[in-house]
Amino acid sequence: MQKYKYLLFFLDLHKLIIMNKTFTMIKPEAVEKNLTGEILQKICQKGFNVIALKKTKLSVSQAKKFYDVHNERPFFNELIEYITSGPIIAIILEKDNAVLDFRNLIGSTDPNEAEEGTIRKMFAESKSKNAIHGSDSNENANIECDFFFSKTERF
Numbered sequence: 213m214q215k216y217k218y219l220l221f222f223l224d225l226h227k228l229i230i231m232n233k234t235f236t237m238i239k240p241e242a243v244e245k246n247l248t249g250e251i252l253q254k255i256c257q258k259g260f261n262v263i264a265l266k267k268t269k270l271s272v273s274q275a276k277k278f279y280d281v282h283n284e285r286p287f288f289n290e291l292i293e294y295i296t297s298g299p300i301i302a303i304i305l306e307k308d309n310a311v312l313d314f315r316n317l318i319g320s321t322d323p324n325e326a327e328e329g330t331i332r333k334m335f336a337e338s339k340s341k342n343a344i345h346g347s348d349s350n351e352n353a354n355i356e357c358d359f360f361f362s363k364t365e366r367f
């Protein structure tokens with residue numbers, strides 16, 4: 213019995229160190245252009261599992277809260293106006309090393325700087341209309357998943 217307790221302890225530790233969850237949002241211009249299916253296919257082909265998914269539209273106050281870390285940036289107002297301009301697809305994804313692997317899959321914020329084959333290179337219009345969001349750390353992944361989904365909405 214003691215042996216299994218140790219095993220469970222190390223599995224939990226593994227989960228904490230190599231986080232297996234990230235949050236993504238397909239942004240308004242990509243949803244509007246009907247790119248959701250193609251983007252989701254690319255994500256699933258790379259081995260990510262969808263744990264939760266919903267189509268929703270952010271209010272201005274929700275958007276300001278979600279992007280609060282950027283509130284001092286010169287592009288903040290533009291960002292809020294854009295992200296509230298239409299529905300988005302909010303998604304929780306699971307995979308080993310999810311945050312970093314997903315950041316690599318989507319590519320740089322600016323599609324002109326993104327590597328060939330990345331989602332932003334393929335689908336983004338510009339630095340602001342960049343098709344997709346990906347959490348930048350395990351801590352923010354947890355915060356962002358909780359922002360959109362309750363525990364009972366995750367499978």
Ligand code: CMP
Nearest residue numbers: 287290291321339340341342344345346
């Ligand atoms: P995202 O990864 O969702 O996180 C913050 C967002 O701010 C980013 O994607 C872009 O959409 C936006 N952003 C970042 N830098 C700029 C910029 N220089 N001009 C306009 N929008 C930006």
